[in-house]
Amino acid sequence: MxxxxxxxxxxxxxxxxxxxxxxxxxxxxxxxxxxxxxxxxxxxxxxxxxxxxxxxxxxxxxxxxxxxxxxxxxxxxxxxxxxxxxxxxxxxxxxxxxxxxxxxxxxxxxxxxxxxxxxxxxxxxxxxxxxxxxxxxxxxxxxxxxxxxxxxxxxxxxxxxxxxxxxxxxxxxxxxxxxxxxxxxxxxxxxxxxxxxxxxxxxxxxxxxxxxxxxxxxxxxxxxxxxxxxxxxxxxxxxxxxxxxxxxAVRLNGEKTEERKNGRINTGNGGSVDAGNAGTETGELRNYLETKIVELFPDAVVNGAAAERVSNTSLISFPGVNAQALALNLDLAGVAISTGSACSSSSRDPSHVLLAMGRTPQQALEAVRFSVGPGNTAAEIEHALQLLAAAVPRLRKVG
Ligand SMILES: Cc1ncc(COP(=O)(O)O)c(C=O)c1O
Structure with missing residues (x-):
């Protein structure tokens, strides 16, 4: 898979x-x-x-x-x-x-x-x-x-x-x-x-x-x-x-209508609100992923959750976990995520975005980015969650 x-x-x-x-x-x-x-x-x-x-x-x-x-x-x-x-x-x-x-x-x-x-x-x-x-x-x-x-x-x-x-x-x-x-x-x-x-x-x-x-x-x-x-x-x-x-343009117009019908969706981690966003389906998958991650790992931090965000992106810090190791583990199991923008994720530098948000270099090295898209399915998110549930505790022991 x-x-x-x-x-x-x-x-x-x-x-x-x-x-x-x-x-x-x-x-x-x-x-x-x-x-x-x-x-x-x-x-x-x-x-x-x-x-x-x-x-x-x-x-x-x-x-x-x-x-x-x-x-x-x-x-x-x-x-x-x-x-x-x-x-x-x-x-x-x-x-x-x-x-x-x-x-x-x-x-x-x-x-x-x-x-x-x-x-x-x-x-x-x-x-x-x-x-x-x-x-x-x-x-x-x-x-x-x-x-x-x-x-x-x-x-x-x-x-x-x-x-x-x-x-x-x-x-x-x-x-x-x-x-x-x-x-x-x-x-x-x-x-x-x-x-x-x-x-x-x-x-x-x-x-x-x-x-x-x-x-x-x-x-x-x-x-x-x-x-x-x-x-x-x-x-x-x-x-x-x-x-x-x-x-x-067609997708945005259609999905805006859908979103109005369904109302807003909370992430379950303190409430991020995605007003006026495209991507109801994408948003539901992203929100489900976030909700489940926070249930599994209550100390996980959803960076940016208090602000208005696009509905597909989730930058999550797992305290005590090296983000590069986590991304690599998931990749080996068939799931592609990133430790930040593709242009810089090959470097070991902490994310300049998280540093500019006041996070410590250590916290910035613990964040992985999930960005879902139109082709993703609920089954894929479930599979990714199962892999995370196994990988995060394993990497915490190593780290
Ligand atoms: C916010 C932002 N600006 C600019 C770029 C660069 O765009 P391109 O890959 O077309 O050069 C990217 C690509 O990652 C991006 O995310």
Missing amino acids: HIYLDHNATTRPDPAVVAEMLPCLGEIFGNPSSAHTFGQEARRVADLARQRVAAFLGAHTDEIVFTSGGSEACNQLLHGLARPGRHIVVSGIEHPAVLAPCAALEACGVRITRVAADASGVVHPEAVAAALTPETGLVSVMLVNNDTGVIQPVAEIAKLAHARGVPVHTDAVQAAGKIPVDVRALGVDFLTLSAHKFNGPKGVGALYIRGGRELPPLIRGGGQENRRRAGTENLPGIAGFGKACELA
Whole structure:
């Protein structure tokens, strides 16, 4: 039995996404920049995908720049707006796609302030506002944290930053497909998406740039993407990305209705509330998993449970258990979980997200992340629970 509980690392492409991509790996091979018929056919595919991505975000098509994914979009934004002497405010719980370029820019004379989260994983708008200075040229706070699933108050942060004339970016990579993402409702100037996190293909994403905002390209060359991202378009990826957006929009609308019908679900560990989330079924599985884990191990800590979270994610600390050993044990038994974001889970460093929430390095090394997805079943969750029930006490003895 192979059970995948790591949907925040990546997701399986939807069959409809694959079907949308296949012609672009064969008969539709033209270069969208070519004037001839082959090129125009490819251009139509890219145009449709752009319309779908724009509709998904409530944006205009000319506000969408296709990129190779979330990391490139974040890098374009940060490198594009940074200047020596300029100040950038980010949260301390951002993904390395934001934190690593910030560290590189810092070495070039850009001032970076990293705002910590509270103990439940929320970055407070007042804390962000307090960090602003007359030199601040950008605020960047993610919409959903990849480790805890906590939804950040980005709309309020944008209001406060705009009142001081500061543009705002949100990394919405972990929000897309899980909660509605509307650029106007959020009031952001820039937003990042990645297709592979919501049943689209890998290696493609987008940067939303609000109309009227200028941003130089990171990759220079040809005039593609309205001169904002050079390089012949990844047409199969773009086609699949557009389809993933269309499917996610349908799923979100349907599941929102379901959720209203069923009401809210408590986790049983002190009450996390998933208001307005997509994923009733996913949410039920995640909540069942959490409830049972806390029953089995009353000292387990569900990080972020006191805050509003997306319905699929659970970052749980098991005191006295080495998280890497636990993830490895489960993997050997056929269950895939993670010790944090896939990009950093191979390192032995404690999760920077938990450190920014005030946990000790020891506590941060005891947390594993479960992220369920549309394909998971109740039987899979039961099986994972049985394995946990055996592995946790065994590892406690070792540790
Ligand atoms: C919050 C967040 N931002 C950015 C990224 C990077 O996206 P990509 O894999 O498309 O480069 C990830 C991927 O794990 C993520 O979780």
